[in-house]
Amino acid sequence: MIKVLMSTYNGEKYIREQLDSILNQEDVDLSILIRDDGSKDSTLDILKEYKERYSNIEYYSEPNIGCGQSFYKLILDAPKSDYYAFADQDDIWDSNKLSQAISKLEGVSEDKPTLYCSWIRPVDKELNIIPFKETDPIDANLGMALTQAIAPGCSYVFNDILLEAFKKQGIDNIDIHDWALFRVATALDSYIYFDREAYFSYRQHENNLIGSQHNFIGHWIGRFKRFSNKDYQNIRSRMAKKLRDVYYNDMSQENREKLDTFVNYDSNISSRIKLIRDREIGMIKKSDNLIFKILVLLGRV
Known part of the structure; x- marks a missing residue:
């Protein structure tokens, strides 16, 4: 049994296609739990229509709290299941996404x-x-998870053991739900499988963009602005401290040491250099990793 968790917000334009693609999954026993995050369009009417047509769909609507906390609320409210999957409201899944x-x-x-x-x-x-x-x-490990997520949450499928562990995080400690789950998974030495095949179409539109091409100078300026944006300034160190507060006693000694290196990086210049030199802590793309190291030196991670 797998429970699909979806957060919706003003999703009237694409949600029918996504729900149809989820309902058309093959070789799995699934149900869908949807939390609407205060939509002001016809999303709720569409959800009501689908609930009346399909017995394996449940939904509820609550005030807007943002995407990350909305998904975490679904984590807290989800009934017992063998597996869980996150779903965005605007993608389209291949029929074998969940079975794979x-x-x-x-x-x-x-x-x-x-x-x-x-x-x-x-x-x-x-x-x-x-x-x-x-x-x-x-390889997915805590050192990478402290700097970025390995994949978007709409590709995630996870078991009930990880879900129960994630509940300890607390909704006030949630920023980006999929990245938070990935950090917890690596901190607890979970079994993580990264599939190099894609089984869903990840729709890009004005409210959901993974980036565009720039010239060389614009490329680097854009990356630096993205990493140093005031809304995300020090977000990595803040999230690392939250992780330590909740899961430190559940972690291996190796992961504790790695987390301490990250959390304490701003103590002095030698601590910053220690973090920069740790080859297991960093980002996948070389260009991103270079900017990450610069921000470490600036004390803005």
Whole structure:
């Protein structure tokens, strides 16, 4: 049994296609739990229509709290299931998306937290494929999770062990739900499977963009602005401190030491240099990693 968790907000334009693609999943026993985050368009009417047509859909609506906390509220409210999957409101899933994910997690010890994630297939509003340069990810570990997520949450499938562990995080400590879940998974040495195949179309539109091409100078200026944006300034160190506050006693000694290196990086210049020199802590793309190291020196991670 797998429970699909979806947060909606003003999603009337694409949500029918996404719900249909989820309901058309093959070889899985699924149900869908939807939390609407205060939509002001016809999203709730569409959800009501689908609930009346399909017995495996439940939804509820609450005041707007933002995407990350809305998904975390779903985590808290989700009934018991073998597996869970995050779903965006505007993608389209291949019919074997969930069955492929579950097949990669089956056979892992039942008492071990597990997480599946995958590549994306970017498409435009009309579902035309957008060329996208894939970057080979390094092995998923805490050092990488402290700086970025390995894949978007809409590719995630995870078991109930990881869900229960994630509940300890607390809703006030949630910023970006999928990144937060990935940090917890790596901190607890979960089994993580990264699939280099994509089983869903990741729709790009005015409210959901993974970036555009720039000239060389614009490329670097854009990256630096993105990493040093005041809304995200020191977000990584803040999130690392939250992780330490909640999960430190559940972590291996190796992960504790790595987390301490990150959390304490701003104590003095030698601590910053120690973080920069740690090859297991950093970002996948070389250009991103260079900017990350510059921000470490500036004390703005």
